[in-house]
Amino acid sequence: MRTTRKRSGLRSLVGALVVSASCGAAVAAAQSSEGEVVVYTAAQSTIVQAIGPLFEQRTGIKARFVEAGTGEILKRARAEAANPLGDVLWALGAEGMAANADLLEPYTVADDGKIAAIYKKGLAGGRITPNNVTPMVIVYNRKLLSEAEAPKAWRSLADARWKDKIAYAAADKSGSSYTILATLLTVFGDDDTGWKVVEDVMRNAKILPSSSRVPKGVADGEYQAGLTYEDAAMRQVKGGAPVGVVYPQDGTSVPPDGNAILKGAKHPRAARAFMDFVVSKEVMDLLAQKFELRSARTDVAPPAGFPALDAIKVVAYDMEWAGKAYPTLIKRWQDIIVRVK
Amino acid sequence: MVRTRRLDAWDGATGLAFVLLAGLLVLPLGKLLWASVTAEGGGLTWQHYAAFLGRPYYSRTIGHSFVVAGLVTVASLALALPLAWIVARVPIPGGPLLRTLAILPLVSPPFIGAYSWILLFGRSGYVTAAFQAWGVTLPTVYGMHGIVLALTLNLYPLAFLVASSGLRAIDHSLEEAAEGLGSPRWRVWRTVTVPVLLPSVLGGALLVFLTAFADFGAPMIIGEGYQVLPTVVYSLFVDEMGGPPAMASTAASLLVLCTTALLLVQWWLTGRRSYAMSQLRASPVERLGPAARRLCAALAYGVVGLSLVPAAIVAVTSFFEARGPVLHPRFSLGNYREILYNVPGALANSVALSSMSTVLDVLLGTLVAYLVVRRRSAVTAALDSAVMLPYAVPGTVVGIAYIVAFNAPPVVLTGTFLILVLAYWVRRLPYAVRSGAAILHQLDPSVEEASVSLGVPPLRTFLRVTARLMWPGIVSGAILTWVQTITEISATIFLYTAAWATVTVVIYRQVSSSNFGAAAAASTLLLVAVFVPVFLVNWAVTERADAAV
Numbered sequence: 092m093r094t095t096r097k098r099s100g101l102r103s104l105v106g107a108l109v110v111s112a113s114c115g116a117a118v119a120a121a122q123s124s125e126g127e128v129v130v131y132t133a134a135q136s137t138i139v140q141a142i143g144p145l146f147e148q149r150t151g152i153k154a155r156f157v158e159a160g161t162g163e164i165l166k167r168a169r170a171e172a173a174n175p176l177g178d179v180l181w182a183l184g185a186e187g188m189a190a191n192a193d194l195l196e197p198y199t200v201a202d203d204g205k206i207a208a209i210y211k212k213g214l215a216g217g218r219i220t221p222n223n224v225t226p227m228v229i230v231y232n233r234k235l236l237s238e239a240e241a242p243k244a245w246r247s248l249a250d251a252r253w254k255d256k257i258a259y260a261a262a263d264k265s266g267s268s269y270t271i272l273a274t275l276l277t278v279f280g281d282d283d284t285g286w287k288v289v290e291d292v293m294r295n296a297k298i299l300p301s302s303s304r305v306p307k308g309v310a311d312g313e314y315q316a317g318l319t320y321e322d323a324a325m326r327q328v329k330g331g332a333p334v335g336v337v338y339p340q341d342g343t344s345v346p347p348d349g350n351a352i353l354k355g356a357k358h359p360r361a362a363r364a365f366m367d368f369v370v371s372k373e374v375m376d377l378l379a380q381k382f383e384l385r386s387a388r389t390d391v392a393p394p395a396g397f398p399a400l401d402a403i404k405v406v407a408y409d410m411e412w413a414g415k416a417y418p419t420l421i422k423r424w425q426d427i428i429v430r431v432k
Numbered sequence: 433m434v435r436t437r438r439l440d441a442w443d444g445a446t447g448l449a450f451v452l453l454a455g456l457l458v459l460p461l462g463k464l465l466w467a468s469v470t471a472e473g474g475g476l477t478w479q480h481y482a483a484f485l486g487r488p489y490y491s492r493t494i495g496h497s498f499v500v501a502g503l504v505t506v507a508s509l510a511l512a513l514p515l516a517w518i519v520a521r522v523p524i525p526g527g528p529l530l531r532t533l534a535i536l537p538l539v540s541p542p543f544i545g546a547y548s549w550i551l552l553f554g555r556s557g558y559v560t561a562a563f564q565a566w567g568v569t570l571p572t573v574y575g576m577h578g579i580v581l582a583l584t585l586n587l588y589p590l591a592f593l594v595a596s597s598g599l600r601a602i603d604h605s606l607e608e609a610a611e612g613l614g615s616p617r618w619r620v621w622r623t624v625t626v627p628v629l630l631p632s633v634l635g636g637a638l639l640v641f642l643t644a645f646a647d648f649g650a651p652m653i654i655g656e657g658y659q660v661l662p663t664v665v666y667s668l669f670v671d672e673m674g675g676p677p678a679m680a681s682t683a684a685s686l687l688v689l690c691t692t693a694l695l696l697v698q699w700w701l702t703g704r705r706s707y708a709m710s711q712l713r714a715s716p717v718e719r720l721g722p723a724a725r726r727l728c729a730a731l732a733y734g735v736v737g738l739s740l741v742p743a744a745i746v747a748v749t750s751f752f753e754a755r756g757p758v759l760h761p762r763f764s765l766g767n768y769r770e771i772l773y774n775v776p777g778a779l780a781n782s783v784a785l786s787s788m789s790t791v792l793d794v795l796l797g798t799l800v801a802y803l804v805v806r807r808r809s810a811v812t813a814a815l816d817s818a819v820m821l822p823y824a825v826p827g828t829v830v831g832i833a834y835i836v837a838f839n840a841p842p843v844v845l846t847g848t849f850l851i852l853v854l855a856y857w858v859r860r861l862p863y864a865v866r867s868g869a870a871i872l873h874q875l876d877p878s879v880e881e882a883s884v885s886l887g888v889p890p891l892r893t894f895l896r897v898t899a900r901l902m903w904p905g906i907v908s909g910a911i912l913t914w915v916q917t918i919t920e921i922s923a924t925i926f927l928y929t930a931a932w933a934t935v936t937v938v939i940y941r942q943v944s945s946s947n948f949g950a951a952a953a954a955s956t957l958l959l960v961a962v963f964v965p966v967f968l969v970n971w972a973v974t975e976r977a978d979a980a981v
Contacts, residue, residue, distance in 0.1 A: 129930065135945035136938070140773065155930030158941045162670035167926050170835035176847050176929070187672030261657075264667045297574075298657035300667075303946050307757060312556030326946065330758030417673040425489040432657055 127153040128361035131164045133348075134182040138382050145377075146368050152361045161187045161266050168194050168353060178356040179365050182222050184266035185349035189215045189414045196352040196359075201367045202388070210347045210387045213410025220370060221347035221387035223322075223378060226403055227271050229337040230309050230324040231316040242316055244340040245275055249291035257296050258305045258317035262424050265302040267320045272424055273413040274344040277406050281416070286423065292318075293424075294431040310334050325383050325397065338398065344408035345400065347387050441891040442807055445799050446815065452796065453818050456858045460837035461825060465688065467681035480682040490664055490679075494686065497661040500579050501645040507584040508640045511735050512591035513633065520599040522720060524729040530736060531596070532967040537739040538589045538915050539962045546582040546653040548742035549573055574656035582650040585739040587643055590912065591636035594870050597908040598632025602874070631873035635866045638698050642691055642823045642862075648922075661687050662826055666922075669828050684829045691824030695817050743959055750956040754949025767953035771938070775954050778935040779961055785849060785934065786917035789856035793913045796857075797864020798906055802894060804865070805872040806880075816865075823862045827922030830855055834927060849932045852924065856917045863912040871905025872898075907973055911966055918962060935961075 132139060143154045161184040192215035200220050210221040231241040242248050248257055260268035279285035299305060305317040306324050310332035324336045350369060352362045375386040383394045471477035485491045519531055552559045553573035563570050610620040648662035665687055668680035753764035804816040834855055838845040845851040883893040921936040928937055935958050942951035
């Protein structure tokens with residue numbers, strides 16, 4: 092009953108609410124057995140709707156979901172660190188998770204052996220389990236550009252021909268967009284040459300505030316092409332939008348979304364069960380077949396219409412470097428934006 | 433004299449208001465804002481401000497914010513004032529309906545509302561394409577003027593509501609007297625109506641300015657790189673990679689400083705003029721010819737219709753067939769089927785939470801309005817500014833601050849619905865206060881003084897006399913508060929729990945997942961859920977007023 096003491100002075104106004112709050116607290120206490128797990132997730136709502144009931148069916152544990160963007164969830168988890176209210180993080184941008192590794196509890200999932208080793212690098216010493224992976228791609232509007240006209244490589248986007256014609260989400264607002272910036276610097280070098288390419292691309296680009304706007308804007312014909320990630324672009328393709336997807340010839344990165352248990356989780360056993368479940372073959376097959384997500388597992392085929400990974404030129408992308416270099420790269424990127432916009 | 437008077441119930445109320453604001457606002461936020469003047473190793477410093485202002489990427493957004501908010505305010509007044517006058521004074525068909533429709537733009541969540549303008553006026557928008565077919569190239573809707581367009585049509589109802597409750601509260605005998613003394617109509621307007629209305633107009637203008645100043649939804653969607661202070665604050669706070677914490681606090685503090693400065697200017701402006709009326713005589717209708725009446729009706733419906741375009745587009749697209757993120761213009765109920773499993777529950781949560789906090793807002797807001805207007809002193813001036821602070825603080829910041837403050841003993845509220853109610857209460861308090869204060873400025877204190885001198889205690893006088901005279905302002909304040917609460921997202925996203933997900937959370941997540949069909953369907957249900965009760969209230973209020981005449 093701590094809650095009533097401090098607010099005793101307000102009783103005349105909020106008395107009724109205090110009573111109901113106490114009831115709420117009692118209910119919460121009654122539910123805090125391991126029959127449930129609280130999942131913080133940035134996964135699409137439709138995926139959450141499909142996986143939640145399936146998990147309960149398989150394990151008898153009720154999964155309660157709090158859905159928000161990666162940044163919002165990590166901020167929330169940090170603010171709650173003294174008294175964590177969530178148990179598991181599911182399908183968050185792995186670089187952001189790695190930057191908040193101190194909030195995470197180490198755990199190795201049951202099927203760890205089935206997860207491709209290349210995706211485990213730079214993931215906070217095994218605290219993060221790769222969930223799905225997604226190459227960075229160029230998306231273009233097929234009504235505005237023929238296949239021959241479409242940009243084939245990152246470097247071609249630096250050409251003045253694309254001035255004001257391409258879309259890019261702000262690197263300080265979108266995790267995937269930061270990955271694209273770091274990928275460009277991996278391809279062209281984190282030096283004056285590489286940054287010259289970045290500056291030329293930014294001069295051409297319209298800077299959008301969120302990553303979901305890029306494929307949508309291209310599909311709607313607002314922009315001829317855009318820099319985005321594979322599954323967002325492919326969902327437009329499958330939905331029947333007039334867009335094409337280009338895997339850049341000069342190489343791209345394939346970073347994972349990750350899962351992890353929060354330190355101090357109130358339902359640790361249920362949390363581990365959830366961690367095992369979401370990367371199980373059953374779930375990953377479902378995600379690939381129904382939701383266009385490329386699995387980090389070696390024994391799950393990519394979604395229909397997605398090229399096999401060996402057909403794509405992949406560069407050696409260093410997640411650890413990308414995480415550490417974040418403040419420096421963002422500052423330099425912002426200075427470029429001021430210069431060219 | 434004033435100093436030697438005995439303490440009365442109002443001093444108690446002032447104290448209570450301060451305690452509430454301290455507990456719910458100053459303490460939770462103080463810690464965050466404190467970080468902006470604290471050096472890494474401890475000790476006070478201005479280095480974060482110097483760093484922020486020294487980087488054009490950040491500093492230029494301050495100017496952008498003032499330009500956007502200023503233009504939006506002017507444009508909103510230009511729409512709202514004629515509309516308020518027509519709705520209050522000219523008998524046009526469907527008055528209560530019009531008044532309700534005029535509020536709806538406030539309800540369409542900005543992250544989906546502004547998108548409609550892109551659908552129409554974007555580079556491949558329907559209107560743009562139509563004009564292109566005629567050989568006319570329209571200017572782009574993106575950037576500063578796009579933000580101003582979207583925000584104006586979204587926010588003018590704030591000014592409209594405050595101004596129309598002011599108009600309804602004008603004592604018409606003043607105007608009659610002026611006319612009786614031979615003043616021509618235009619002079620009555622200039623010398624009587626306008627000055628008396630000024631506090632309401634300024635109150636509404638302030639709400640519009642501050643809301644526009646603190647909004648990040650429209651700039652995010654339609655700004656295309658034109659950044660304002662709130663978008664910078666948001667991205668600094670919600671930085672996935674953990675970004676520089678002091679920079680985020682500094683940006684938020686600057687936002688608070690700017691708005692506080694504006695509040696002080698406004699307080700000073702309205703305090704110097706005071707027009708009050710002793711009685712309420714409902715304003716009669718204007719005697720206009722049929723042609724002029726028709727013109728007025730066309731104007732009113734034109735303005736309201738234009739501002740409802742985003743809502744209409746959302747409603748229409750909600751019936752389109754969705755394949756993943758792509759909408760195909762074929763009739764389908766698929767979007768509604770998809771959201772059936774969670775939107776009804778979320779809608780019930782939204783209505784319950786916002787109704788609770790609205791009741792609290794009206795109670796406290798009316799009290800505070802009274803203190804601020806009737807008990808002018810340095811203390812209540814401080815209260816006035818303090819109460820408006822939540823307006824200046826972005827919801828993102830409130831949300832994070834509330835977790836930090838209420839997630840550990842002595843007060844644990846996280847994980848309960850109560851933390852949402854309290855956050856809403858504080859965030860939306862300014863609406864109730866401003867509406868109440870605007871109307872009080874128009875009421876002559878002599879009625880209350882008479883009541884008190886007849887021996888009725890101040891608090892009872894307030895309840896029996898003042899509160900009744902304030903009724904139009906209280907109702908419009910309650911509607912505003914409720915409507916603005918039910919659409920709250922930026923604090924909710926940090927504070928909600930699985931059991932208390934609101935409909936805005938559902939919409940926000942569907943938009944982020946690019947499920948635009950489902951988002952449109954959920955938004956449409958939200959619009960309906962708001963329209964029905966607000967219409968009933970407006971209708972009841974009009975009936976009452978008519979019955980009184």
